[in-house]
Amino acid sequence: MIAIYPGSFDPATLGHLDIITRASKITSRLIVAVLNNSAKKHPMFTVDERVRMLTEICGHLPNVQIESFSGLLVDFAEHLGANAVIRGLRAMTDFEAEMQMAQTNKTLNPNIETLFISTQAEYSFLSSSIVKEIAVLGGDISSMAPSPIIKKMHQKINGGTGGGEEKHGRTY
Numbered sequence: 001m002i003a004i005y006p007g008s009f010d011p012a013t014l015g016h017l018d019i020i021t022r023a024s025k026i027t028s029r030l031i032v033a034v035l036n037n038s039a040k041k042h043p044m045f046t047v048d049e050r051v052r053m054l055t056e057i058c059g060h061l062p063n064v065q066i067e068s069f070s071g072l073l074v075d076f077a078e079h080l081g082a083n084a085v086i087r088g089l090r091a092m093t094d095f096e097a098e099m100q101m102a103q104t105n106k107t108l109n110p111n112i113e114t115l116f117i118s119t120q121a122e123y124s125f126l127s128s129s130i131v132k133e134i135a136v137l138g139g140d141i142s143s144m145a146p147s148p149i150i151k152k153m154h155q156k157i158n159g160g161t162g163g164g165e166e167k168h169g170r171t172y
């Protein structure tokens, strides 16, 4: 099975890495696909930065490749020859939106199946937004994001080697 794991990944958390790791064991090839959504107002990281960070934290997983995409997910999946979309499910609160997305994608392309992987309990509360908020407020995120990503977040927040897409408004 060739599968695609799409998301915003701004930035990837340990929950994302857990899903990638587990999905890579049941797929021959897994493409982690970063949505290039220029309409999003205040990303912390550019799409290129997200791709680079994911490439770094997935370096030990030989059947995982990282790409960015724009447009419809099912079109990108078909272009790559993927026949499955992987999504993580944290709690019931995810269910409604995920079902809607899965059924939309199924309508758009009946050949592509959506498979849900349940998030490990220890990561079930995590989201990129929560991790960013805690980091910006100076909290400890060491149990929430991979260490190379924590380093990049701190650089961004402290104005180090920043350079996110949004230059005005927020500081990252």
Ligand code: PNS
Residues within 6 Å of the ligand: 006, 007, 008, 009, 035, 071, 072, 073, 074, 100, 101, 104, 105
């Ligand atoms: O990490 P996210 O933000 O929950 O990921 C959402 C994502 C990227 C999977 C979703 O927005 C997406 O697939 N966007 C591409 C546009 C698309 O295909 N839309 C129709 C299906 S909802």
